[in-house]
Amino acid sequence: MKISLFAQAPYRYLPEDFEQNHESVCDVPYSLTTRQGVYSSIRDFMDELMFGARSGFDAVAVTEHGQSSYDMVPNPDLVASALAYMTEAEGLDVAIYPMGRSLGKSREPLRVAEEYAMIDVMSGGRLVPGLVVGLSYDSSINNGVPPIEVRKRFDENLELVLRAWREDTPFAWNGKFSQYPMVNMWPRPLQQDLPTWITGIGNPNTMQMCLERGFGFNYLSWFGAKLTGKRIFDRFWEIADQVGVPRNPYRLGFLQTVAVSETDERAEQEYGEHLEYAFRKGLGSIPMEKLALPGNIDIRGVQALLKDPADFGLYSQMKTVTYRDLVEAGVVVAGSPSTVRDHLLEFCRDYGIGNLHAMLGFGSLPRHLVMKNIQLFSEEVLPHLRDLWTDTEHEHHWWPERLGGSPSTPQLPANTGMVAAR
Amino acid sequence: MTTLNDTPTISEESVEVWNGRIAIRVKVAGAGSPLLYLHPAAGLAWDPFLSHLAERYTVYAPEFPGTSVGDPHAIHQIDTLGDVVLAYEELVRKLGLVKPVVVGQSFGGMVAAELASTFPDLPTALVLLDPIGLWLDQHPIANWVATPADKLPELLFHHPTGPAAQAALALPEDPEQQRAAIAGLVWAFGCTGKFAWPIPDRGLRNRLHRVAARTLILWGRNDKLADVAYAGEFANAITGSKLAIFDDCGHIPQVEKYDLTVQAVDGFLG
Numbered sequence: 168m169k170i171s172l173f174a175q176a177p178y179r180y181l182p183e184d185f186e187q188n189h190e191s192v193c194d195v196p197y198s199l200t201t202r203q204g205v206y207s208s209i210r211d212f213m214d215e216l217m218f219g220a221r222s223g224f225d226a227v228a229v230t231e232h233g234q235s236s237y238d239m240v241p242n243p244d245l246v247a248s249a250l251a252y253m254t255e256a257e258g259l260d261v262a263i264y265p266m267g268r269s270l271g272k273s274r275e276p277l278r279v280a281e282e283y284a285m286i287d288v289m290s291g292g293r294l295v296p297g298l299v300v301g302l303s304y305d306s307s308i309n310n311g312v313p314p315i316e317v318r319k320r321f322d323e324n325l326e327l328v329l330r331a332w333r334e335d336t337p338f339a340w341n342g343k344f345s346q347y348p349m350v351n352m353w354p355r356p357l358q359q360d361l362p363t364w365i366t367g368i369g370n371p372n373t374m375q376m377c378l379e380r381g382f383g384f385n386y387l388s389w390f391g392a393k394l395t396g397k398r399i400f401d402r403f404w405e406i407a408d409q410v411g412v413p414r415n416p417y418r419l420g421f422l423q424t425v426a427v428s429e430t431d432e433r434a435e436q437e438y439g440e441h442l443e444y445a446f447r448k449g450l451g452s453i454p455m456e457k458l459a460l461p462g463n464i465d466i467r468g469v470q471a472l473l474k475d476p477a478d479f480g481l482y483s484q485m486k487t488v489t490y491r492d493l494v495e496a497g498v499v500v501a502g503s504p505s506t507v508r509d510h511l512l513e514f515c516r517d518y519g520i521g522n523l524h525a526m527l528g529f530g531s532l533p534r535h536l537v538m539k540n541i542q543l544f545s546e547e548v549l550p551h552l553r554d555l556w557t558d559t560e561h562e563h564h565w566w567p568e569r570l571g572g573s574p575s576t577p578q579l580p581a582n583t584g585m586v587a588a589r
Numbered sequence: 590m591t592t593l594n595d596t597p598t599i600s601e602e603s604v605e606v607w608n609g610r611i612a613i614r615v616k617v618a619g620a621g622s623p624l625l626y627l628h629p630a631a632g633l634a635w636d637p638f639l640s641h642l643a644e645r646y647t648v649y650a651p652e653f654p655g656t657s658v659g660d661p662h663a664i665h666q667i668d669t670l671g672d673v674v675l676a677y678e679e680l681v682r683k684l685g686l687v688k689p690v691v692v693g694q695s696f697g698g699m700v701a702a703e704l705a706s707t708f709p710d711l712p713t714a715l716v717l718l719d720p721i722g723l724w725l726d727q728h729p730i731a732n733w734v735a736t737p738a739d740k741l742p743e744l745l746f747h748h749p750t751g752p753a754a755q756a757a758l759a760l761p762e763d764p765e766q767q768r769a770a771i772a773g774l775v776w777a778f779g780c781t782g783k784f785a786w787p788i789p790d791r792g793l794r795n796r797l798h799r800v801a802a803r804t805l806i807l808w809g810r811n812d813k814l815a816d817v818a819y820a821g822e823f824a825n826a827i828t829g830s831k832l833a834i835f836d837d838c839g840h841i842p843q844v845e846k847y848d849l850t851v852q853a854v855d856g857f858l859g
Binding site: 307308311312313314315316319343454455456457460461462463465466467469470473474 | 661664665668734735736737738768769771772773775776777778779780782783784786787788
């Protein structure tokens with residue numbers, strides 16, 4: 168199994184009553200911050216990722232959130248490029264994994280392709296590129312894209328990005344959302360085939376596209392894996408069966424917040440209040456209408472969600488959630504190393520997960536405790552997870568060749584007239 | 590004689606436009622010369638105002654592409670507001686409407702104003718009820734698409750708990766029908782939002798001088814979605830237009846000030 172350190176860059180010093188007065192996205196007042204607080208939140212986040220890169224994780228992973236107090240990363244590629252050079256200079260064989268550059272949001276899709284190509288070169292071929300439709304508020308409020316166009320823009324931009332990476336000769340792009348008379352990126356990616364991942368929250372159409380076209384699929388469970396995991400992963404593997412692709416665990420990634428200490432009790436003492444901060448002031452303070460602006464979800468999806476909102480798990484209670492709630496719902500896996508590894512092993516085995524993204528810093532957790540969490544996880548948990556799928560016949564086609572993977576070319580969509588360049 | 594509570598017989602036509610890619614569903618009622626009614630962002634709801642108009646006119650009320658039950662993906666066939674205007678002009682021709690009165694509310698008011706700007710000879714008269722389509726930095730149009738459902742009544746109505754507003758906001762009691770209605774409303778905001786997001790200004794100000802039809806502009810003085818300051822903007826931009834502003838009234842005068850609205854419209858249309 169491949170195990171990543173995933174990190175967000177929350178502002179770590181929000182006032183205690185933040186969630187009673189503010190939302191965490193779009194209009195959250197910047198006057199709540201201090202210059203020192205912002206610097207320290209970002210600096211510690213970068214140091215923690217580098218500590219992870221030096222501690223034996225298979226990847227360091229970040230994602231994209233604009234105008235947000237719970238993750239101050241408007242472009243993950245800025246972070247990823249710094250990590251790419253640092254790790255290359257230090258000779259660290261770790262994947263650089265920007266998990267969700269948003270293509271539904273992007274008005275400059277070629278820039279996304281160029282940034283990823285550049286990071287792949289800087290890292291010597293260690294990029295694992297993640298692409299995502301994008302959160303509704305981020306695409307539409309932060310970047311002005313009409314909600315009903317977000318998915319269409321993603322679909323078009325995805326084809327442009329894949330083509331820009333793989334075509335050897337310049338081509339013209341006449342899209343609905345962007346037009347380029349000549350696409351001829353310098354540099355192209357170092358890897359022959361970039362092992363491309365798409366992140367979703369459970370939309371069966373996205374799952375099906377990943378399975379049909381050979382993208383890895385990431386599920387980021389913020390809503391409580393014990394509540395949503397079975398629904399989501401059973402759905403994924405059932406679609407895999409329908410599509411007719413093997414149940415290869417390496418095609419599936421899962422993000423889990425984890426808190427490790429010496430004992431279960433100590434984990435609660437050390438991490439409890441910071442986990443509550445993270446979920447009350449982060450996800451819990453994003454109002455529902457900003458996650459699903461009218462038009463963003465197809466009408467059939469809206470009807471399905473109104474009838475059965477269970478994919479959203481614990482979301483509706485996040486604003487007042489307690490540590491115990493978070494652990495019970497599986498939003499967080501916390502405890503001693505043995506508690507944590509037993510839980511993660513069982514979960515990944517049960518649902519066929521071959522890539523685990525451990526989020527080990529969260530909310531207001533101070534630097535020394537993030538470092539402790541990373542160290543304990545890397546020394547006492549990670550080694551026990553690594554061999555989960557080693558004795559199976561499956562190969563990892565969604566990981567860079569330099570790091571032991573055997574990536575394959577994503578397929579073009581069935582209904583396109585485009586021809587692959589090679 | 591039709592009274593406030595009587596609904597006329599409403600028939601439905603489906604008209605293919607846009608080279609057969611969109612079938613626009615049109616509700617038709619009444620008798621007399623033609624009147625085209627363009628509905629607001631929430632979709633078409635037949636209300637007493639339309640019933641009143643149907644007493645003297647044949648009212649044609651098209652459903653915006655994507656907002657018709659069972660045909661939600663029609664919206665993906667049309668991409669720009671300019672193309673919407675062309676599709677509506679085609680609809681008017683295919684319906685055989687000669688010099689119709691054009692009435693539009695809010696989002697529909699913007700479409701009506703665009704239609705009358707692009708095709709100055711198309712309407713015989715134009716009635717705009719709190720239309721969107723212009724932008725003033727000092728009076729930003731409220732973002733109704735991003736407004737949570739429980740805050741919409743106070744955005745739309747000056748008296749959100751009054752009987753008129755409550756009747757306009759009522760949802761079916763049956764849970765299945767209620768879900769369908771909510772999903773339909775959400776999707777209608779999405780479809781119309783395609784041409785109004787993120788800022789409902791697609792350059793109408795540059796085109797309004799082309800309007801040649803007699804024009805009546807009605808506005809609620811307490812409109813929280815589109816401030817009453819826009820009433821003067823429209824009136825100044827459309828030469829010879831008449832303006833009436835209703836006190837104690839929000840964004841939807843034909844609901845909150847029904848009597849004054851029909852009086853003003855009847856007086857104007859003669």
